[in-house]
Amino acid sequence: MSRRRPDDDARPPAPRPWLRLLVVLQLLALLGYVALHSPLMPTIARAVGVHPPDFCYFTCR
């Protein structure tokens, strides 16, 4: 993670197109992870037909 200086001669490497897709997938995975570890989790579990676990995040013990 080095910051580029304006006087650098080398041009920044061109981002590969499929890397953009990977980053989008990573963002979606993070969103999914957050949703499944939030108070929404029992609702999501029921929506996909899975019995919700015996605890829920942040709301009940």
Next chain:
Amino acid sequence: MTALATLLAFAAAAAFALALTRYRSGVERVVVSCVSAYVALATVLSVVGGAASLTGSPLLHAASGPLIAAGSLGLATALLLRRQPGQQAPRARWCRPAAWELVALVTGGGVLLLSVVVHAIHPPAGFDALSYHLPMARSLYDGGSVTAPTHFLHQQWLAHQPVGNFPLAYPGAFEVVEGALLHAFGDSTAWLLQALAAVVIAGGVGVAAVRLGGRPWFPAAAALAAPLVVFQSGEAYDDLIGVACLVAALLVLTRDDAGRSDVVLAAVLAGGAAATKTVMLPVSVAVLALCLLRRRDRPVTWPLLVLVFVVPAAVWWARDIALFHNPFFPVRLSLGPLHLPGLSQSAYGLAAQQRNFVPRAAAWPVYPVFEKYSDTTGYGAAFVVVAVPAAVLASLTRVIRRSWWWRGWLVVTTVSLAAAIAFPLPTPRFQLLPVVLTFAFCGSLGQLWPGRERVVAAVAVVAVVVTAVVTVDRLRSTISAPVARGEFYAAAADVEPFAAGLPAGTRVWDDTSWSDYAFAAVYPLMTSGHRRFVFVGALAGVAPTAACRRLPRGTDDVYTVSELNVQPADVTAVYAEPLFHLVATTQRTGPHRTQRRWLFAVSTQCRALAPG
């Protein structure tokens, strides 16, 4: 005196490890020194305990074990220092952390520290810790030998009775060091070794990231923040110690300039992991195989490597061969014509554990997305969101050099997953080693995501913060738990105060027939206030007279826990009047379950039926 002897033993182990690693430098030296000190101390104490079993004198008892270990390690240190000084490795300086790395590091370190403090102010907790790690640690020093914890187990085995607390037969490298601490400083230090191991793992992952050509800070932060690491760092489990041994072994083995002594040291450290946790044996053997491959251009003979690998666990395996005819007891193995007796898979209940995590086996690949957080599961969001994509990118592209470290990661990950499927071991904590090693790839975001590293860094830091927030939420129940021992164990370990208050010297039979949670009662029953003797077994369906014959000689009381679906008559049919007297019973409703706890007194008439 005991405290002083234990301090001396730890100091001698540290001096030995520092002398052993004097040609290294930086964080790598700290990581390898800590793990080497642990393996050295565990090995020497095991040998003392083994000698005690052979001679019949309790050498591990009180201060004698640590004193002998201190003397032996002091002598070994003096011999090491007499060797000609070698060339010290150039110090690999770590770069300064960027702001986002600092946020991740402070978050990960903060949540780990919170967990350690919360666990340190409460009595020791954790199912495996209370059921066998801490009882074994106590028993080793109370009995003074390595056969003390397995004495009753062996009697049950010889009598063809169900073996009660079978994990007491596992190798006890961790417990023999933990026991010295407990004996000298009390069980308020039960968290210490695991917490140190968590920091050592994070340091090792950072070194690995640098070796891959990346930055150390985020990988170290992600390892610190992994919920499984956070929860276990406060409990006397042995997963973190075992993982730390193998991380250090891989670091030593995969140096570009690894020499003869590095390959030998790596084999010893891998053996230390096998002596700590039997389930790590396949991965330890894989690391040994890497040592054998690495020795080709180094003058080390393979018998020497195998020998030094076996040394840390030798005493424990020899004990189990002598008692149970199987070095890996209670694991039953059939290797061609060789049949090693042990318990069936169903006896472990490991296959049944899958239901605690996934509805069906096919869901395992996506488990890290919806994982639970506890001392048995939880890799953190950074694993699935950043580390796995980074490892896949590093494997598919040639951006990262295919060094020995990369090969080590590939071999360890493959063997660990293959062992989990083959045995089977459907528990996320048994994959902790490949998980923390995979975090090392997160140090190379710039190389792996050229032009997009800032977005990925933002995703990574959010992942660590989210993980930390959820972990703190899961820690709330422990934070708010009562600090007083009796109340804590009534809630956390199913031990009612009427059982915890039994007089010193009482011999208690802990019956696990009607609830597995009765296993967690072992340590609180042993040590709440003063020392008692606890024997574990299951007598469901046995007639009262037969029950009396199967109780250990001199048993005073019976404690048991029954689940809500168990009829009380099933319990009272075994422990029936006039041979047993019901002292107290109570039904307690916790947040997730309701149970009944029972205490029976054993009558004189019943005791007279016990075999002589």
